[in-house]
Structures are given as structure tokens and as C-alpha cells.
Amino acid sequence: MYLLLSRYTKPLAEVDLHVVEHRAFLDRYYASGDLIVSGPMEPREGGVIIANTMPRAQLDAMLAEDPFVRAGVSEYRVIEFHAARRHAALAELVALG
Numbered sequence: 464m465y466l467l468l469s470r471y472t473k474p475l476a477e478v479d480l481h482v483v484e485h486r487a488f489l490d491r492y493y494a495s496g497d498l499i500v501s502g503p504m505e506p507r508e509g510g511v512i513i514a515n516t517m518p519r520a521q522l523d524a525m526l527a528e529d530p531f532v533r534a535g536v537s538e539y540r541v542i543e544f545h546a547a548r549r550h551a552a553l554a555e556l557v558a559l560g
Contacts, residue, residue, distance in 0.1 A: 467512040484530035
């Protein structure tokens, strides 16, 4: 699994120009099962995404499609981890190991 920390590199006014496209990007990857949860940081300096297990090259290709990245208004820090425990409600979404 991956913890993705997005950091805005431009003012919020510029980031906001791409929010609708960014949300459509997220929706596409929620539908495919690749994303589990996401949302803005508080204060709004970026965002957080938890992505399901996939090859790193697939993750990198997915992030390259993010309208925020394409527009140069955000960059990601990627933290890979292996889920050892999960809430029972997430059993169908999150594989352990």
C-alpha cells in the first residue's frame, strides 16, 4: 500500500483552477479500486491519499496523470508500507501482508 502526501507548490488560487479535474482523476481510480481514501490536509497545504497495493511503476504512471501534477501545482511524497492490521469493515478493500 501507499501513503501519498501531496504538497502544493503554487498558491491556492492556482491549485483551485484544477480541482474539478483532480476530483475526476480521483473518481476514476476509486472506481478501479486503486484508491481507498483521500482528502485535503488541514491547513490546506496539500492532500493525503491512501492507495491500494500495486506495482510502483503503475502507481507512478497513475500519479503522472493527476491534473495537479500535470499543471505543476502539486508534488507527491510516496511512502510504501505493508498493511499488517485493518478494521474489519475494510477487509474487502485492503489485503494484509
